[in-house]
Amino acid sequence: MIRINLTESGSAVQEELTAEQAAALAASGIVRVEQGRRAGLWRVSGRRLVGAARINGVDLRISPKTPINQVLFLLGYAAAPGRWRSEPVTAAESEGLLPAVSYAFVRAAERATRHGPLQGYRTVEDTLPVIRGRVRPADQLRRHFGRSYPAEVSYEEFTEDIAENRILKAAAHRLLSLPDVPTSCRAGLRRVVTALSDVGEPEGGPPQHQPGSSGVHDARFDSAVRLGELVLRGASYDLQHRGTVYVDGLLLNMEKVFQDFVVGALADALRPYGGTVHPQDRRHFLDHGGRVQLLPDLVWCRNDGRPAGVADAKYKAEKIRGHPNADLYQMASYCLGLGLDRGHLVYAAGEAPVSRHTVRNSGIELVRHAVQLAAEPAVVLDAMAVIAADIAAGLPGG
Template sequence: MTFDVPLVEHGPARSVRLPDAVGRALAASRILEEAGPDPYDPGAWRLRAGSRVGAVTLAVPGGEGVTVRITPKVPIARLLFLLGYSSDPRGWRDGAVDLAAHDDLLPAFAHAVERQIDRALRQGLLQGYRTVEESSPVVRGRLRESEQIRRRFGMPVPAEVTYDEFTTDIAENRLLRAAVDRLLRLPGVPRTVRTRLMHQRSRLVDITPLTRGQTPPGWHPTRLNTRYHPALHLSETVLRGWSAEHLPGQLRMNGFLFDMNGIYEDFICTALREAMRPYGGRSVLQARNIHMDEGDAIRLRPDFVWYGESGTPLIVADAKYKARRKRGFPNEDLYQMLAYCTAMGLPEGHLVYAKGNAPHISHRVRHAGTVLHQHAIDLEQQPAGLLAEIDALARRMLHGSAMSPQGSVSSGSFSDT
């Protein structure tokens, strides 16, 4: 018997009656923010979702299991836009795939991936050159002399050769095939979408499938594979999906979960980079080689840093996908941003939240003069409005990097937030 548990991202905890084995398995999987026995209701388990959204089925020995479906707070079409834009800002746009018939995240995502793969393959499978190393009864291409001596002890045949073959069995098609195979193994994919995925797999039947545990092949965007780009980016997202198939105690899990923290962070940083591109300079995401101390022992890693033409850091920002508390945003975020500004010698720092009661709040640090900005982005608006808001935010950041900060600035301490 499989128990179905619907939850909402960062929603209130629910008390659900589950067998102890199923509840313990769910707690061991760590896919939820909270999973433990309900102290006020014997036999029930208190469950609360965190930032992961999607669907996953957990099976335990004895045939029992649980399917957890976590609904995101943002509209599904908007979530897919955030994913697509982060992977390819010039590719995916809202409305590229009609999602009206799918209300749940996994069916909608599987539908979107299948539609993009179908568009990529309409003109036939992409072909290219692939390096092949094999044993052959005849010499073809170049002889691998060291391998010939090591394996054949001087015998002339079979010959160890390497050559370039023009084929459809290339990295791009292998990636599409792997994504299709992965989606077909997931529970919760509608029959209509599964049927279309089977059709796509029949198109890719001659492509070598990935074996379990094998690293997905890498690819590089070129003029020749332009029509594949949206499908390839989404296929990579499929293969990166959080899904552990083996857990302690012979537990088995299969599903697909997105981490909204990572999705939001990737989108904000990519959108800021695109918005600042016309102004020159250089944007670095997940910046490295930044240290807080002079001995370079304490490493910092801000989400976004913009460097001017001279190579000097001028803007630092961190994306935070978290809810505003009743009295304000968490103070720890301000401490972290102050460390970034101090280490890089910047007069301003920016924290970009996914929600908030005010679009912009600023704080001037006592005895330092550093101004810490807190911005709130509305993810529920249409993509055009969302990108326009990011553009306006980028202009505000650029304005503040070139002159004294303006606008509402609080002179209080962090406890004022």
């Protein structure tokens, strides 16, 4: 097994690889692969993915630019904005992304299940000799040709076997199957599995759980479930035109981590100003015909539903050939489509200068903010509060 250590978006390293290994790495889209100075030597560099993956005999380790404890903070706050609490990160946990996420998941899952699994309602479809719940007419006719019994029914069952618990159990199983999860973490993972012994496996592909979908909501489970979803999604990665890549490890897209944090932190910081926050709001269009959809990360609306502010998270500045200010063009379009005179771009520090630009012939102001991700969590959240105040200042009387 060849081990390659990289840094997210960092300098390339040169490694001896077979042509098949180089082709497999390049096809995955996880890293950039270029021919080196001689045959058999390849230059490999990271993109925006961080974590661990094993591909065709190559063990990739991609470290985030942001310190591990700060990555955990971003993940934890995005999982439960307003309810996040600081937890110490030990030296062992900071040795890599997978150990750090494993420890964080164990802590959250054991805390959530300390008093037993969450119970809620789950829709069950079954064939029964008696009617329970609702009859499914189409299935009854197709399977039994008009006979009354047995009955094809659908009913709600109050049970531990719900989506939240299934996600926790599946994530614990997955972490136990990975060789790089620390030994000291495995006992906790086994305790989580034991506590959820009566729970089944998640159905379908990567989980897309919505809080309260089981008819009950317990804030204790929010962080654990979100981390569990992250672990399960980290088993594969959808690389757009390249299809789905399955990995023996855990991969995170730091762009998505940053976006989720910014949206959650701004939503929390805007709460004192009233109105409503709409993340990834897809209701708006640039044109009257409704053919050019706008996809801002966050739209803040007045109580009457009219947009009052818009913000977009930018982990890295877009640098499209021939369009060096693509982020500003995009935000100007959002402001025009939403009828706003100010738009906000939130960058990870170092990606774009803090600045304000007034668009000619429109009066629209485009504001670039920067967030120091390496700073202490309290400092980062204070910075988000300042950005929220700037967004709220765009509202008359704000």
